[in-house]
Amino acid sequence: MSISPARAANFNEVTNVAVERPAAAPREIAQAEPAVVRSLPPRKASLLPAIMKKGAGVVASVVPPLLVLTLLLVIWEIACSGPKATLPPPTKIWSEARDLIVSPFFNLGAQDIGLGWRVLTSLQRVAIGFGLSAVVGVLLGALVGQSQWAMRGLDPIFQVLRTVPPLAWLPISLAAFRDANPSAIFVIFITAIWPVIINTAVGIRNIPQDYRNVAAVLRLNHAEFLWRIMIPSAAPYIFTGLRIGIGLSWLAIVAAEMLTGGVGIGFFIWDAWNSSRLADIIVALVYIGVVGFVLDRCVAMIGNLATRGTASA
Amino acid sequence: MIARIEPTLHTEAVATRPGRAFLKIDHVRKVFRRAGIESEVLSEIDLTIEKGEFVAIIGHSGCGKSTLLNLIAGLTPVTSGAVLLEDREVNSPGPDRAVVFQNHSLLPWLTVYDNVRLAVDKVFGRAKSKAERHEWTLHNLGLVQMSHAIDKRPGEISGGMKQRVGIARALAMEPKVLLMDEPFGALDALTRAHLQDSVMQIHARLGNTAIMITHDVDEAVLLSDRIVMMTNGPAAKIGEILDIRLERPRNRLELVSDPAYIAAREAVLKFLYERHRFVEAAA
Numbered sequence: 001m002s003i004s005p006a007r008a009a010n011f012n013e014v015t016n017v018a019v020e021r022p023a024a025a026p027r028e029i030a031q032a033e034p035a036v037v038r039s040l041p042p043r044k045a046s047l048l049p050a051i052m053k054k055g056a057g058v059v060a061s062v063v064p065p066l067l068v069l070t071l072l073l074v075i076w077e078i079a080c081s082g083p084k085a086t087l088p089p090p091t092k093i094w095s096e097a098r099d100l101i102v103s104p105f106f107n108l109g110a111q112d113i114g115l116g117w118r119v120l121t122s123l124q125r126v127a128i129g130f131g132l133s134a135v136v137g138v139l140l141g142a143l144v145g146q147s148q149w150a151m152r153g154l155d156p157i158f159q160v161l162r163t164v165p166p167l168a169w170l171p172i173s174l175a176a177f178r179d180a181n182p183s184a185i186f187v188i189f190i191t192a193i194w195p196v197i198i199n200t201a202v203g204i205r206n207i208p209q210d211y212r213n214v215a216a217v218l219r220l221n222h223a224e225f226l227w228r229i230m231i232p233s234a235a236p237y238i239f240t241g242l243r244i245g246i247g248l249s250w251l252a253i254v255a256a257e258m259l260t261g262g263v264g265i266g267f268f269i270w271d272a273w274n275s276s277r278l279a280d281i282i283v284a285l286v287y288i289g290v291v292g293f294v295l296d297r298c299v300a301m302i303g304n305l306a307t308r309g310t311a312s313a
Numbered sequence: 314m315i316a317r318i319e320p321t322l323h324t325e326a327v328a329t330r331p332g333r334a335f336l337k338i339d340h341v342r343k344v345f346r347r348a349g350i351e352s353e354v355l356s357e358i359d360l361t362i363e364k365g366e367f368v369a370i371i372g373h374s375g376c377g378k379s380t381l382l383n384l385i386a387g388l389t390p391v392t393s394g395a396v397l398l399e400d401r402e403v404n405s406p407g408p409d410r411a412v413v414f415q416n417h418s419l420l421p422w423l424t425v426y427d428n429v430r431l432a433v434d435k436v437f438g439r440a441k442s443k444a445e446r447h448e449w450t451l452h453n454l455g456l457v458q459m460s461h462a463i464d465k466r467p468g469e470i471s472g473g474m475k476q477r478v479g480i481a482r483a484l485a486m487e488p489k490v491l492l493m494d495e496p497f498g499a500l501d502a503l504t505r506a507h508l509q510d511s512v513m514q515i516h517a518r519l520g521n522t523a524i525m526i527t528h529d530v531d532e533a534v535l536l537s538d539r540i541v542m543m544t545n546g547p548a549a550k551i552g553e554i555l556d557i558r559l560e561r562p563r564n565r566l567e568l569v570s571d572p573a574y575i576a577a578r579e580a581v582l583k584f585l586y587e588r589h590r591f592v593e594a595a596a
Contacts (some may be wrong), residue, residue: 210418214389216406218435218486229429232422308422308466 129188141200162194180260192245203237239303341394372543
């Protein structure tokens, strides 16, 4: 026997559920619960266990990498200690390049300066090149994300250009700028800009319709929409692009400086290679790695602050 | 500033414009075209709403009631016909028809206060001083009992609270018509009842003209002066309009046994389940 419409209505009356979507109920419970939890006063934890817990956390995250590093150094030492070894072992590096390791900021004249100074010179180039690519990239990405026509026109060009290796741009920029420093900056700019453009465009295309509706009801103008809705909504995507971009620019600067010369860390490696100072090169590699890591963390941290934790860390 | 002119009974407003409707939906039709296929969602919707009236629109899923609200809000263009507000055609969105969205649509990067303040600054940027706008923002958050959480972000408050803030944001625009798109659809029954009471109090106090989409029969009868019942889509129409002649203020507990309430409820249920059963649900 099928349930008659009247019976169905009756059933509805008894349980007093909504006409549609009975499935909404579980979601509500999930939504309601955190509020209840939050309204409780925060529990007072005693200080000592908290510190111990934190200390245990630090130990757990610091000890394994230290162990692995020590192990790797030992293996390296053993592997490179034979008379036929082509690369210096860690002990030899320490004895040969000790001044570079312990004092990054000595200054003994033109090319005899600490690696800290060289890194700062390189960072300055990266700051200018990457800064430009961040600004231009976000604006171009916003254009491509907002306008169908801009996307159709520009996207194929972007997709082709972004695959060009950074160093392939160097001869052209040297020819155009006729100077090493702006050429290196241009190479960084052109390397870092693509992920910024593409991620920004994706972020803007993904702005929820709800936010657009809010903007429409409020009659936000273009500038207001850009600042109040578009940038904050796309911020997690933008910062993903910026993080990839800063990584790429650090890759590009070293390569570019090898060719353009000057004071940067890249040229230092090239110079050390030409005078067979292998130990110096290895120290420089460690510097580059650490600085690259710090740069990435910095952008991630800024992203986290700017998007209040919604950007992927 | 805060002391806003409390609109008197809507009959007065009607009397000043004899024969003119406050909001008129005039032969509105909506056809969506997708991949060359036309589908008529709404056909020949005719509805006039008086100033201060609270109208609920009810119907099964997919009958186009949200589309109708979007047409009035101006978020979707009409295919033919027109929406007239105080005799002027409206075809683009604006703060005079503030919308309370189904999923609150608060901006997650702004605090509760800033979400409302954004609307206040945009609508009253020239008319009110900075201090007045601050007061007005707080006043509206007070109306929905959210003064305690003004510095929280939407992610930190419950669904019901978010919807309260959404209502505060809409009220803060001082809209001529307040549009609500299933505002309590995603809330649990208790929270929903609280918010319904809040909406009734605010309506009694401010006398806004309001249109509310709902799928909840009790909610429609409890809140509205008239219930517009939609037939099933495609090409949905207004099937019937029911006047709810219950005295205000209304009390949900007393109404349960009120014969007029029971009759109204039954009429809506009969319309929805006997005459326009939801085809998919019946299968």
